[in-house]
Amino acid sequence: MTTRARVMVVEDDRIVARDISEQLGRIGHSVIGVTARGEAAVELAISNRPDLVLMDIRLEGDIDGIDAARQIRARCQIPVVFLTAYADDETVRRASQAEPFGYLLKPFEDLQLRTVIEMALYKDRADRKLRESTAALQVAQAELARMSRITTMGQLTASIAHEVNQPLMAVVMNAEACVQWLKGEKANVGEARAAAERAIAEGHRAGAIIQRVRAIARNAPVVSEPLDFNEMIEGVLLIVQPELSRQEIALDVDLQPDQPSIVGDRVQLQQVMLNLVSNAADAINSSKNQQRRVTVVSAMDPLGEVCVTVEDAGVGIDPDHLDMIFNPFFTTKRDGIGMGLSI
Numbered sequence: 001m002t003t004r005a006r007v008m009v010v011e012d013d014r015i016v017a018r019d020i021s022e023q024l025g026r027i028g029h030s031v032i033g034v035t036a037r038g039e040a041a042v043e044l045a046i047s048n049r050p051d052l053v054l055m056d057i058r059l060e061g062d063i064d065g066i067d068a069a070r071q072i073r074a075r076c077q078i079p080v081v082f083l084t085a086y087a088d089d090e091t092v093r094r095a096s097q098a099e100p101f102g103y104l105l106k107p108f109e110d111l112q113l114r115t116v117i118e119m120a121l122y123k124d125r126a127d128r129k130l131r132e133s134t135a136a137l138q139v140a141q142a143e144l145a146r147m148s149r150i151t152t153m154g155q156l157t158a159s160i161a162h163e164v165n166q167p168l169m170a171v172v173m174n175a176e177a178c179v180q181w182l183k184g185e186k187a188n189v190g191e192a193r194a195a196a197e198r199a200i201a202e203g204h205r206a207g208a209i210i211q212r213v214r215a216i217a218r219n220a221p222v223v224s225e226p227l228d229f230n231e232m233i234e235g236v237l238l239i240v241q242p243e244l245s246r247q248e249i250a251l252d253v254d255l256q257p258d259q260p261s262i263v264g265d266r267v268q269l270q271q272v273m274l275n276l277v278s279n280a281a282d283a284i285n286s287s288k289n290q291q292r293r294v295t296v297v298s299a300m301d302p303l304g305e306v307c308v309t310v311e312d313a314g315v316g317i318d319p320d321h322l323d324m325i326f327n328p329f330f331t332t333k334r335d336g337i338g339m340g341l342s343i
Ligand SMILES: Nc1ncnc2c1ncn2[C@@H]1O[C@H](COP(=O)(O)OP(=O)(O)OP(=O)(O)O)[C@@H](O)[C@H]1O
Pocket: 148, 275, 279, 280, 283, 312, 314, 315, 316, 317, 321, 325, 326, 330, 331, 332, 333, 335, 336, 337, 338, 339, 340, 341, 342
């Protein structure tokens, strides 16, 4: 079965262009535009949205068919089939980089043209389906990652609440002190102001803790931006530190200063860190080892890449599990989800 396609022909020889148009008509496709110039081909493709472009490689104008095809692919993902009379190695190499959907040597028979077009349209449909499902998969993965973050944060709720409560208590105490300093005949404005300023600072501290927690729990789109690696790590450690203290686990931190900035998504990286430290704490709690200590070290490795190590002397990983721990939903914990490492 032939699918009737709307085809654009880009060919600088008018007679050949006419012949191709006639061939297309004979095999059941419609021609929605003919041009001899690469620049015009790009514009026409964008405005007319053909199903397919038949593209000569040598063209009039500043850009050749290969460059035009590349621009069309990049801007509107319309499949392009190259037509040419010459096929030297260099041309074929350049043409393949433009991800062509087919290649026809001129002159060609109706049947050849028909087959190449059918195959190109089929591949285009398959590519589209793949792009759609990849996009859907990415959305699902982002949502799963967020659920996992929220679950981990949920386990930290008690200590986060405690962390926020401390500065709030300090706000109240300083505000009370301020009122006392202002009472009576011998009000001390200087002391009152100092107390009010301490209250403000503590209020900001509480706000900053909430900010950090919200930044991690938020369902924000992924943004790759330059980041200070150590600062990203410290942000996580500030959140987990109170929980580690509550579990009587010491935290040793050694962050090598002056590391180059890295490019990445802060939330994603923090999620990875959060899980590594949580895993370490879980491993320590499941072990009888007296050494209740998590060590976090950041340093440049010999290849000049930044590297962070999270170490614990907990139960350790069963060698039989080693090639499974990065699989989604692999967990050895009663209340684990098994998403941490796979993310
Ligand atoms: N530091 C560690 N010590 C021992 N085992 C570990 C350690 N880190 C990971 N594992 C093993 O790898 C498994 C997978 O870890 P992962 O972080 O992906 O999931 P999880 O911690 O079980 O659940 P969650 O989705 O809550 O993170 C763990 O269940 C555990 O068996």
